[in-house]
Amino acid sequence: MINITLTVNGMKVTEQAEPRMLASDFLRDVLGLTGTHVGCEHGVCGACTIRLNGTTARSCLLFAAQLEGADIMTVEGLGSPRKMHRIQEAFRKHHALQCGFCTPGFLMTVAEILETETLASDADIREALSGNLCRCTGYEHIIRAVRDLVNERDGIAA
Incomplete structure (x- = not known):
């Protein structure tokens, strides 16, 4: 297991993951941010799109370890049912x-x-x-x- 420290939706977090865990799985399974959907797992469909340091990225094409030190925004950071963006x-x-x-x-x-x-x-x-x-x-x-x-x-x- 490796430690990964990053900022997600404005909050700094440190969690552990297997070295080969995908960023999409890390966001969903470790951080509980299930708004990031996993579709094709080949970067084709765009369902897993997040913002990585301000730029869109396919989280199914990244390892969780690549998120070390990053600023991530998921759809949960965009808005909520009570206060939509x-x-x-x-x-x-x-x-x-x-x-x-x-x-x-x-x-x-x-x-x-x-x-x-x-x-x-x-x-x-x-x-x-x-x-x-x-x-x-x-x-x-x-x-x-x-x-x-x-x-x-x-x-x-x-």
Whole structure:
């Protein structure tokens, strides 16, 4: 076992893990942060997306040991049912989820792209979200939610 000290959702923690434990398993099984979903375990679907030192990363492609000293944000750090983040509110407003399995990864991706991408068109939004897979919504509601967020960010009236 190895000790891993990191900051998760603003709280410093130290826990132990097997050297080859995946970050996704560490977050879920050791830290109890089950909002990080495990889908494909190949980095393809995006369900396990977290923010690692401010940048999105697939937690199923990282070892827990790689989180040593890192600043991690999981979907639990974004908001809660009682105090939702504006991204969560937009997804709710636009019915941008169905089964919800992919939602945490989309939320974490959207948090980053709103900070880093221009997103001038719906095609830009689709491209920015192309690393996340959803099997339920057909993406249109997700695109609408993100468009609303972009308009809000850019000061464009709805």
